[in-house]
Amino acid sequence: MKREPLVSVIVTTKDEEENVEECLRSVMNQTFKNIELILVDNYSKDRTVEIAKKYADKVYLRGPERSSQRNFGAEISEGEYLLFLDADMILSPSLVEECLRKCEFEGFDALYIPERVVGNGFWIEVRDFERSFYTGTVIDAVRFVRKVVFRRINGFDENLVGPEDWDFDRRVREVAKTEIIDAPLYHNEENFDMRRYLEKKKYYAQWLNSYMEKWGADHSEIIRQLGVWYRSIGVFVENGKWRKLIRYPLLTVAMCYLRFRVGLAYFLTKLDVESKN
Numbered sequence: 001m002k003r004e005p006l007v008s009v010i011v012t013t014k015d016e017e018e019n020v021e022e023c024l025r026s027v028m029n030q031t032f033k034n035i036e037l038i039l040v041d042n043y044s045k046d047r048t049v050e051i052a053k054k055y056a057d058k059v060y061l062r063g064p065e066r067s068s069q070r071n072f073g074a075e076i077s078e079g080e081y082l083l084f085l086d087a088d089m090i091l092s093p094s095l096v097e098e099c100l101r102k103c104e105f106e107g108f109d110a111l112y113i114p115e116r117v118v119g120n121g122f123w124i125e126v127r128d129f130e131r132s133f134y135t136g137t138v139i140d141a142v143r144f145v146r147k148v149v150f151r152r153i154n155g156f157d158e159n160l161v162g163p164e165d166w167d168f169d170r171r172v173r174e175v176a177k178t179e180i181i182d183a184p185l186y187h188n189e190e191n192f193d194m195r196r197y198l199e200k201k202k203y204y205a206q207w208l209n210s211y212m213e214k215w216g217a218d219h220s221e222i223i224r225q226l227g228v229w230y231r232s233i234g235v236f237v238e239n240g241k242w243r244k245l246i247r248y249p250l251l252t253v254a255m256c257y258l259r260f261r262v263g264l265a266y267f268l269t270k271l272d273v274e275s276k277n
Helices: 020-028 048-052 066-076 095-106 122-131 147-152 164-175 194-205 208-215 220-226 228-240 242-247 249-276
Strands: 007-013 035-041 058-061 081-086 089-091 110-112 115-120 144-146 178-180 185-191
Touching: 007 020, 007 048, 007 066, 007 095, 020 035, 020 048, 020 081, 020 089, 035 048, 035 066, 048 058, 058 066, 066 081, 081 089, 081 095, 081 147, 095 110, 095 144, 115 122, 122 185, 122 249, 144 147, 147 164, 164 208, 194 249, 208 220, 220 228, 228 242, 228 249, 242 249
Parallel strands: 007 035, 007 081, 035 058, 110 178, 115 185
Antiparallel strands: 081 144, 089 185, 110 144
């Protein structure tokens, strides 16, 4: 490259002392070195901030939710590119370098990053299998983006929690050229806990109605993201992906069960929200 643009990596945290160090180390160990590492913490009560100060160039406290933290990190960043991470994510060593190659030499503005779910146990294997179907689809969201694009769409919608990624992604796609890279990031889910996993899904489901109201419940993309057909079947069979289902029948059956539990949790949360209104 003729010059080295600055990349601002923005990590959002809350009580992540068990994960944050490995995440930050993976950023420090990138083959591309012109990186500004920013951590925005939501007033953790553990050692997250203490650990972060060993690695991050800038550490700030900001809430109340992830979308606000990300917008703040972008606002104070100095980089030409932004990469948004959660504390339980670990970058493969050449990830930032590949992102820059795609943008600087091939003219892309925002990038999808393949995500691998890692941890212990059978359900982690199922989660990794499920996640492999989503890369670059409407279930996914860009993580690496030019700052000029971020500013053009006014960043993340702070009225959304959970679906703010989908909302951000579709607004980016309206104005920018996107692509998928090869280098993965690893999402560390450790020991899978079904109850905790479903509680997290139920928490984010509270904002799905707001997301649907913003874009319209009958919008084709909303129907694919939240409708039964695409989420249960379409995303797993399109573009020849059905072959993978046949190749791994046990993982396919387990994934279907997991999707059923998530769908049920969403349905119950929706009923609860509607009853309160």
